[in-house]
Amino acid sequence: MKEIQFDAIRDAVAKLCIDANCLLGDDVVQAFEDGLKIEESPAGKDILNQLLENEQIARKEMMPICQDTGWAVVWVKLGSGVRVQGGELYDAIQQGVARGYTDGYLRKSIVKDPLRRVNTKDNTPAIIYTDIGPGDGLEIIVQPKGGGSENMSEVKMLSAADGAEGIKRFVVDRVARSKANPCPPVIVGVGIGGTFEKCAMLAKHSLLREIGSVHPDPFYADMEKELLERVNKLGIGPQGLGGRVTALAVFVEAFPCHIATMPCAVNINCHAARHKSVTL
Amino acid sequence: MAKKITAPLTPETVKDLRAGDSVLISGTIYTGRDLAHKRLTDSLKAGEKLPFDLAGAVIYYVGPSPAKPGQVIGSAGPTTSYRMDAYSPLLMEKGLRGMIGKGNRTPVVLDAMKKYGAVYFAAVGGAAALIAKTIKKAKVIAYDDLGPEAVRELEVEDFPAIVINDMYGGDLYEQGVAQYKKD
Known part of the structure; x- marks a missing residue:
């Protein structure tokens, strides 16, 4: 049995929320650059260049690439040999999302009810998908998804x-x-x-x-x-x-x-x- | 070469703008998205005073991320505009002359733009950190309880946008896509 601390999960999720929103993946940056080589429209090229410049500013200042910092969609791969110490896994993820969106100055975009629309103020609940399999690892992916x-x-x-x-x-x-x-x-x-x-x-x-x-x-x-x-x-x-x-x-x-x-x-x-x- | 324009917009400014023009907007604009639009139009229907003067006003469809210490505003790119379409014609009837967002508008909005003499600009969606640099002052003036959806008064300097729909029926989205579409 491998023991993983509740606090470690919460803090890791908070960091993932911030990093995902401020640091665009190298593959996406490369795709903008590749796009510039095939784009024929001058306006289109101008926009791709602006997206590259935007990515640089976001990275340097650790501010969100887009103001819509999304739903926090969380994919969990939980090894059956893992035990979470000090609390429940889902509570750690939810608290991590709340902390990441608050400490990272990310936008809180979730309303409590689809019709009555009052903001939950910490971007929770996250949407969590869990896959349980063999092993003693815990993989967590945070995928902020814009509306x-x-x-x-x-x-x-x-x-x-x-x-x-x-x-x-x-x-x-x-x-x-x-x-x-x-x-x-x-x-x-x-x-x-x-x-x-x-x-x-x-x-x-x-x-x-x-x-x-x-x-x-x-x-x-x-x-x-x-x-x-x-x-x-x-x-x-x-x-x-x-x-x-x-x-x-x-x-x-x-x-x-x-x-x-x-x-x-x-x-x-x-x-x-x-x-x-x-x-x- | 971008046209430099000042907000609020005069009728002359609106008349001078054509679909495809790049503009740099300076002056005062207001933020508003879904819930703020509902409240604004509910107020108008109830005969109440609005939190800002609609005459010549420009509304920017944005819900910014929170400002970090030392920042004027957080990231502040446009949200998708069609969700405001149900409200925009009434606001134009009462004086609104410019809208900044992204994405296609419905015919009822385009008709109102021609009728009242208004213009629809797009800012680059997702270039939110870059756009934030052109916002020099920001303060919440209404609906603070809505958080990111509150109405903010923004002072902007050379805010970059492009005219999508002008008051003459010009539509850059239609023109641009027709030029590059392949069968």
Whole structure:
């Protein structure tokens, strides 16, 4: 049995919230630079340059890349050989999020009830997804997710008869209808299979992948490549002002499926694609 | 070359702006997003006085992150504008002349812009640390209980934005995408 202290988890989560919001990943920065090489629109180039400059300011001053510091979506991989000492794991995560968003001067964007809309004032509750497996490690990923791009996301229940082309048409159409709203250039997360809610989680989880990484299954690697090409033919471009770079990446995650169904979810991420992880 | 303009906006300034113009805005603007818009329009319907003068006013759709010690404001990029579409026509009827946000507006807002002579600007979404540098003063003037959604009066200097929709029906989003779309 490995013992991990409650306080260590809380403090690690607080740091992840701050780091994820202020320090953009190297892969995203590289994607902006790669985008500059293929973007033909002068306005589009100007925006990519501004995003690079913004990233530098945020890094230097440890201030948020975007004012929408998001929902704190937390992915936990808990080894069955781990015991948390001094309190409950979920309490440590929630307290860590509250501390990170308060101490890090991050925006508190969560309201207590969807209709009565009173701010919880510390950005809790975090949304926590837990996967329990063998081993004595505890991996925690914090993925702050902005609301504007979340609003452009969708789940659709397709049929097997719709095939791969049905999936592709839905994904491309979802990006097309999003236009300038989700802060392009976007990252497109696609979940295929599972149940109604499972495919949405696949789409969200796919957004954790490193930009530039290739899907291990050649079938889906080809699909991602084709989807990225089709999305970038839409002409939406950086911030929707017209251009070639509408998306930086398309990531697909697939899962076994019921014989009667073929659900597909598209979860759009803005260019501020933020996530940081730690293993305790 | 960016046009330098001053807020609040005069009718002449609005007339001079065309979709695609880059602008640098200086002067006084007000922040407001979902809940603030609801309260503002509820006040107007009830015949109450608003927390700021709408004549020529520019509203920036933003909920900034908190200022650190020594900062005027935290990160302060635009939020998506369509969520304000239900409220914007009434505000334009009462004097609002400029809106800053990001993303596409609905036809009812575009029609009101033509009718009342108003302009819609986009700031770069997600360039929130960069934009914050152009905000020189910030103070909450209403709805403090809304936290990030409170109405703030901002003094800005060379705030960078681009005209998306002008009062003549010009639409940069439509024009730009049509230019780069491939079949």
